[in-house]
Amino acid sequence: MTQTSPLPTVTDDMVIRVTGGRPLSGRITVQGSKNIALHLYAATILTDAPVTLLGAPAILDTDVCAQILTHTGAQVTVVGDQFTVTAVSQVRPEIHPQLGRRVRTTCVLAATVLARCGQVSFPLPGGDAFCPRLIDRHVAAMEAAGATVSSDSTGMFAQCGPGGVRPFTVDVGTPYGPSLGATVTALLLAARAPGTSLITSPSVEPEVTETARFLAERGVGVHWDKAGLHVTGAEHIAGGTFAVAGDRIEAATMIMAAAVTGGSIRLGNITTTGLPTGLTAPLADAGVHLVDAPGGEVHMAPTGPLRAVATATGPHPGLPTDTAPQLAAMLTQAHGTSQIAERIYPQRDTHLQGLTAFGAAVSSRGPEVLVHGASRLRAAQVEAADIRAVTSLLMAGLVAEGTSTIRGMYHLRRGYGHLLSNLAVLGADITTIPEARPCP
Numbered sequence: 001m002t003q004t005s006p007l008p009t010v011t012d013d014m015v016i017r018v019t020g021g022r023p024l025s026g027r028i029t030v031q032g033s034k035n036i037a038l039h040l041y042a043a044t045i046l047t048d049a050p051v052t053l054l055g056a057p058a059i060l061d062t063d064v065c066a067q068i069l070t071h072t073g074a075q076v077t078v079v080g081d082q083f084t085v086t087a088v089s090q091v092r093p094e095i096h097p098q099l100g101r102r103v104r105t106t107c108v109l110a111a112t113v114l115a116r117c118g119q120v121s122f123p124l125p126g127g128d129a130f131c132p133r134l135i136d137r138h139v140a141a142m143e144a145a146g147a148t149v150s151s152d153s154t155g156m157f158a159q160c161g162p163g164g165v166r167p168f169t170v171d172v173g174t175p176y177g178p179s180l181g182a183t184v185t186a187l188l189l190a191a192r193a194p195g196t197s198l199i200t201s202p203s204v205e206p207e208v209t210e211t212a213r214f215l216a217e218r219g220v221g222v223h224w225d226k227a228g229l230h231v232t233g234a235e236h237i238a239g240g241t242f243a244v245a246g247d248r249i250e251a252a253t254m255i256m257a258a259a260v261t262g263g264s265i266r267l268g269n270i271t272t273t274g275l276p277t278g279l280t281a282p283l284a285d286a287g288v289h290l291v292d293a294p295g296g297e298v299h300m301a302p303t304g305p306l307r308a309v310a311t312a313t314g315p316h317p318g319l320p321t322d323t324a325p326q327l328a329a330m331l332t333q334a335h336g337t338s339q340i341a342e343r344i345y346p347q348r349d350t351h352l353q354g355l356t357a358f359g360a361a362v363s364s365r366g367p368e369v370l371v372h373g374a375s376r377l378r379a380a381q382v383e384a385a386d387i388r389a390v391t392s393l394l395m396a397g398l399v400a401e402g403t404s405t406i407r408g409m410y411h412l413r414r415g416y417g418h419l420l421s422n423l424a425v426l427g428a429d430i431t432t433i434p435e436a437r438p439c440p
């Protein structure tokens with residue numbers, strides 16, 4: 001079914017206006033995963049023939065990454081949701097100093113350039129600023145692969161010896177669990193190293209396993225066992241097409257948005273196996289049941305009253321940290337006290353202030369968020385500080401009595417291509433308006 005958008009194209013200076021009280025119902029298609037696409041975009045620099053990613057999400061972050069790839073000398077074309085890259089062997093050894101600060105995969109991108117040409121300069125990564133984005137494991141992987149890594153006031157610089165990257169062993173564990181990004185950094189370095197590398201304590205997030213599958217299909221040796229992830233580099237890495245998996249975070253967001261309004265939803269481009277059990281189990285405990293339907297769809301039927309749950313974010317297949325702010329919004333309508341412990345980014349709680357403005361009874365106790373429900377939410381004027389906080393606050397607006405305004409369009413545009421129009425298709429009373437300017 002073709003979806004139509006009742007909303008104009010949004011820009012950063014627009015404000016979301018939402019009137020609560022309408023149950024969402026209907027079918028939408030989930031976009032390609034933001035976070036999987038961002039890691040695959042980096043991997044394309046390693047290939048020796050054109051690569052087309054199918055189902056690439058049309059979001060600001062992929063746009064920025066496409067510009068970073070172009071800056072390395074790659075030829076990039078985008079037709080609809082097909083993203084084609086023709087990398088070059090003579091790569092410019094630089095991740096664009098300004099653009100690199102806008103996305104979080106900067107070190108991953110730098111690793112591919114380093115693997116390709118033996119040196120790279122790069123800025124510190126960007127992405128959401130709810131916690132410092134540490135890079136010690138990325139640097140450890142580069143050093144293990146033979147690079148000398150230094151930094152000065154202009155950024156970071158990595159330089160290999162004359163032979164380029166060499167096979168290595170590196171541990172990518174952190175006090176918060178395996179690093180997703182550093183696992184991909186190590187994987188991409190190893191993909192071009194002449195021999196077999198070992199990555200210990202690797203992350204098994206879908207971003208990692210999909211990037212590994214992409215490389216394996218193109219001639220890189222990839223083998224998982226108890227010791228970790230073994231990668232045998234290839235001299236030639238083939239091109240061809242690869243489909244970006246559906247966005248499990250957007251799917252989770254839409255399911256919880258439907259549930260909090262007392263509605264129901266059908267989602268295309270995702271199956272229940274694409275949703276981690278650490279998410280589906282607390283949803284089921286809260287009364288939100290999901291089933292697979294023919295044609296590769298997930299269906300959620302209307303639920304009874306929502307119930308409180310106790311859960312914690314964690315590495316895959318745990319509850320994704322990127323769904324915790326939305327879960328908190330949903331649980332404002334659950335009876336009882338819910339607990340969500342944040343184990344990946346202990347200070348990721350920028351959504352709490354906004355939810356409180358709607359009248360939600362939420363608080364934090366160290367890394368644990370407590371939600372006392374069910375609360376009667378009333379319209380509020382709020383501003384979101386990051387990408388999942390914005391959808392958390394939008395969900396509150398969908399429930400609240402009256403008309404709310406939500407600022408933070410930049411964060412929404414970073415990660416969601418069609419979220420507002422999808423909500424409108426499902427029946428939400430939602431629109432975007434230009435930011436009101438003070439009278440002169």
Ligand SMILES: CC(=O)N[C@H]1[C@@H](OP(=O)(O)OP(=O)(O)OC[C@H]2O[C@@H](n3ccc(=O)[nH]c3=O)[C@H](O)[C@@H]2O)O[C@H](CO)[C@@H](O)[C@@H]1O
Pocket residue numbers: 035104131132133134135136137138174175176177178179180181182203205314315316320321322344345
């Ligand atoms: C395992 C996990 O859930 N990773 C999340 C992480 O990925 P991302 O790849 O951005 O971050 P990592 O997985 O590397 O970080 C996980 C944890 O390890 C720490 N760390 C990381 C790298 C490093 O060199 N040293 C270090 O200590 C981080 O501060 C963090 O506390 O943020 C993304 C954006 O929210 C999420 O989509 C990912 O799901």
Ligand SMILES: C=C(OP(=O)(O)O)C(=O)O
Pocket residue numbers: 034035103104126127128129322387388415
């Ligand atoms: C925090 C997120 O992404 P980023 O690291 O790109 O800001 C996210 O996807 O929820």
